[in-house]
Amino acid sequence: MSPLFEVDHLQKAFGGLNVTRDVSLSLGKGDRVALIGPNGAGKTTFVNLVTGHLRPDSGQVLMGGEDISRFNPMRRVRAGLVRSFQVTRLFAEMTPEEHVALAILQRQGKSGRMAGSFQAMPDVMRETYETLETLNLTALGRVPVSEIAYGQQRLLEIALALALRPKVLLLDEPAAGVPHSDTFLIENALAQLPADLAVLMIEHDMDLVFRFAKRVIVLAAGEIIFDGLPGDATNDARVREAYLGGYANGSAA
Amino acid sequence: MSAEASVTAMPAQNRGWQRDLIGIAVILVAAIAGYFLFPNNLALLTRMIAIMLLVLSLDLVTGYCGVATLGHAALFGSGAYAAGIAAAHFGITEPITMIAIGAVGGALAGLISGIVILRGHGLAQLVLSIAIIHLFHEAANKASEYTGGSDGLSGISPDPVLGVFEFDLWGRTAYVFGIVLLLLVFILLRILVRSPFGMLCRGIRQDPVRVSAMGASVKLTLIKMYVISGLVAGVGGAFNAVSTQVVGLDSLSFTNSAEALVMLVLGGVGSLYGALIGTIAFVWIEDLVSAANPFHWLTIVGALLIAVVLFAPKGLYGTAATLLERYRRGGK
Ligand SMILES: Nc1ncnc2c1ncn2[C@@H]1O[C@H](COP(=O)(O)OP(=O)(O)O)[C@@H](O)[C@H]1O
Ligand SMILES: [Mg+2]
Numbered sequence: 233m234s235p236l237f238e239v240d241h242l243q244k245a246f247g248g249l250n251v252t253r254d255v256s257l258s259l260g261k262g263d264r265v266a267l268i269g270p271n272g273a274g275k276t277t278f279v280n281l282v283t284g285h286l287r288p289d290s291g292q293v294l295m296g297g298e299d300i301s302r303f304n305p306m307r308r309v310r311a312g313l314v315r316s317f318q319v320t321r322l323f324a325e326m327t328p329e330e331h332v333a334l335a336i337l338q339r340q341g342k343s344g345r346m347a348g349s350f351q352a353m354p355d356v357m358r359e360t361y362e363t364l365e366t367l368n369l370t371a372l373g374r375v376p377v378s379e380i381a382y383g384q385q386r387l388l389e390i391a392l393a394l395a396l397r398p399k400v401l402l403l404d405e406p407a408a409g410v411p412h413s414d415t416f417l418i419e420n421a422l423a424q425l426p427a428d429l430a431v432l433m434i435e436h437d438m439d440l441v442f443r444f445a446k447r448v449i450v451l452a453a454g455e456i457i458f459d460g461l462p463g464d465a466t467n468d469a470r471v472r473e474a475y476l477g478g479y480a481n482g483s484a485a
Numbered sequence: 486m487s488a489e490a491s492v493t494a495m496p497a498q499n500r501g502w503q504r505d506l507i508g509i510a511v512i513l514v515a516a517i518a519g520y521f522l523f524p525n526n527l528a529l530l531t532r533m534i535a536i537m538l539l540v541l542s543l544d545l546v547t548g549y550c551g552v553a554t555l556g557h558a559a560l561f562g563s564g565a566y567a568a569g570i571a572a573a574h575f576g577i578t579e580p581i582t583m584i585a586i587g588a589v590g591g592a593l594a595g596l597i598s599g600i601v602i603l604r605g606h607g608l609a610q611l612v613l614s615i616a617i618i619h620l621f622h623e624a625a626n627k628a629s630e631y632t633g634g635s636d637g638l639s640g641i642s643p644d645p646v647l648g649v650f651e652f653d654l655w656g657r658t659a660y661v662f663g664i665v666l667l668l669l670v671f672i673l674l675r676i677l678v679r680s681p682f683g684m685l686c687r688g689i690r691q692d693p694v695r696v697s698a699m700g701a702s703v704k705l706t707l708i709k710m711y712v713i714s715g716l717v718a719g720v721g722g723a724f725n726a727v728s729t730q731v732v733g734l735d736s737l738s739f740t741n742s743a744e745a746l747v748m749l750v751l752g753g754v755g756s757l758y759g760a761l762i763g764t765i766a767f768v769w770i771e772d773l774v775s776a777a778n779p780f781h782w783l784t785i786v787g788a789l790l791i792a793v794v795l796f797a798p799k800g801l802y803g804t805a806a807t808l809l810e811r812y813r814r815g816g817k
Contacts, residue, residue: 305697315698343684
C-alpha cells in the first residue's frame with residue numbers, strides 16, 4: 233500500500249542557490265515527525281513546495297499514491313494536505329470566531345452560501361467554539377485579530393489548520409512568537425489531534441520536539457542529513473556539525 | 486461551554502440586523518423627505534438612485550473583494566444598453582422586464598470584465614480595467630445601428646409600472662420605482678455581505694493566500710462576485726434607461742467609472758452604506774457647485790477628495806462609524 237504522504241526527489245533553486253536538494257520523505261498515518269535544521273536550511277521552502285505555494289524545479293508530491301504535484305494550493309488542501317504559516321497569515325479585520333467558522337464552512341462546502349449567517353448554524357457555532365476552546369481562545373472569539381496579541385494569533389493559526397480536519401498537517405514553527413507560558417496550549421492541541429492524522433512539525437524548541445516527535449528529520453543546506461529516532465539525532469556527527477556550524481556562523485554575525 | 490457560546494451568539498446577530506433595520510428605515514425616511522422637500526428636483530434624485538446602484542455594485546468588488554477597477558461603468562452601461570435596445574428595437578417596454586434584461590446584460594458584462602481584470606494584480610488590474618471600459622465604449626460606438634452611436638439611443642418609452650403607474654412628466658413614478666428597486670437591492674446585498682460567501686470575499690481582500698490555504702478558490706469566488714456586481718450595476722443602468730428614456734455613450738465611459746470610484750472612496754468602502762452616502766454627497770455637491778460656479782466645480786471636488794483621503798481615510802460613513810463606536814465605548 234502506498235504511504236499517506238510522499239515526497240519524491242524534490243529540487244528547488246533560487247537563482248544559483250540550491251534551497252531544496254533531492255529531498256525525499258514519506259509519512260504514514262499517525263506519524264509525529266519533527267523537521268529541524270538551522271535557520272535558512274530550507275524548511276519553510278520545503279513546506280511551500282509541497283503545499284503548492286512554490287513550484288519545484290523537479291520532483292513529485294503524492295497523497296495516498298495520487299500525484300498532486302500539479303495541483304494548486306486549494307486542491308491540495310481539499311486532498312487533505314494542510315499547513316500553518318511561520319509568519320501568521322490572518323484576516324486582520326475579522327474575529328477568531330469568523331476565521332474558524334469560515335474554515336469549517338469551507339470544509340463542509342458551505343462557504344459559497346449567499347444567504348444566512350454561520351452564527352445561525354448551531355453545528356458550526358458549536359464546532360467553532362470547541363476549536364477555539366482547545367487553544368484557549370474562547371474569550372477572544374469576538375475581538376478583531378488586529379487587536380489581539382501575536383502569541384494568540386499564532387494559536388489561531390493552529391486553530392484554523394485544525395478546523396480543516398486535514399489528513400496531513402504541516403506546522404511551520406507553531407510555537408515561534410508564542411510566549412513560553414503558552415506553549416503548553418499548543419502541546420495540548422497537538423495531543424488532542426486525531427490519532428491517524430500525520431503531523432510534520434518544524435520547531436526550534438528542542439524540549440517540544442522531544443516530547444512531541446517519534447521521528448526527527450534534520451535538514452541542512454537544503455538536504456536531509458538525518459531521518460530517524462530523536463534520541464539518535466543528538467549523537468549524529470553530521471547533525472552536530474550542521475548545528476555547530478550554524479551556531480558558529482550565528483555568533484560571528 | 487458550547488451551549489454558552491451559542492447563547493451569547495444570539496444578541497450579536499440580532500444587533501447586526503437591528504442596525505440594518507435602522508439603515509433601511511433611514512433610507513426610507515430620506516427617500517420620503519426627498520420627495521416632499523425637492524418636488525422640482527426629482528429628476529436629480531432619480532439619477533442619484535441609478536448612480537447609487539452603480540456605486541453599490543462597485544463596493545462589492547472593490548470594498549469587499551479588494552479589486553481595483555476604473556472600468557466599472559462597463560457593467561452599468563451594458564445594463565442600460567441591454568434594456569434600451571430591448572425597448573427601442575424589440576418592443577420590450579414592460580419596465581420590470583426591462584430591468585431584468587438590464588440585470589442580465591450587466592451580469593454578462595461583469596463576467597467578461599471579471600475574467601479579464603482578474604488575470605492581473607495591482608497595477609496591471611487597474612490598466613486592464615481601463616482597457617475594458619474603452620473597449621466597451623468603442624464597441625457601443627461602432628454598433629451604432631443598435632446603440633445610436635454618439636447620438637445616443639432614444640425611442641425608449643416604457644409602459645406603466647405594473648400596468649398602472651404611468652411615467653409622468655414630474656418623474657414621480659420613476660422616483661418611487663427607483664426607491665423600491667434600491668431598497669430591494671440594498672436588502673439583498675446586506676444579506677449577501679453577511680453570508681458565508683460575503684465573509685469569504687472579505688477574507689480574500691485581506692489575504693488571498695490564506696484563503697487558498699483554507700481550500701477555497703479565490704478566482705472562482707471573485708468571478709461570482711463580479712457577476713453579482715454586474716447584476717446590480719445592470720439594474721442601475723436599466724433603471725437609468727427606463728427613467729430618462731435615453732441611453733448615451735457616457736454611461737459606458739471612463740469618466741463615469743472614475744466618478745463612481747470617487748463617490749465610493751468619499752462615502753467609505755466596504756459597508757454599502759458608504760456607497761449610498763458618497764453618491765448623495767458627490768451628486769449633491771456637483772449639482773450645487775456646478776450651478777454656482779461651473780468652472781471651479783472640479784477644483785472643489787479635487788479639494789474635497791484630498792481632504793477626505795487625508796483626514797477621513799475611511800470616508801464619510803467609515804469615519805462617522807468609527808467616531809460613534811469610540812463614543813459608545815467611552816460612554817460605557
Ligand atoms: N522566495 C525566495 N527567493 C529567494 N530566496 C529565497 C526565497 N525564499 C527563501 N529563500 C532562501 O532560501 C533559503 C531557505 O529559506 P527558508 O526555507 O525560509 O529556511 P528555513 O525555513 O529553514 O529557515 C534561505 O537562504 C532564504 O534566503
Ligand atoms: Mg522557516
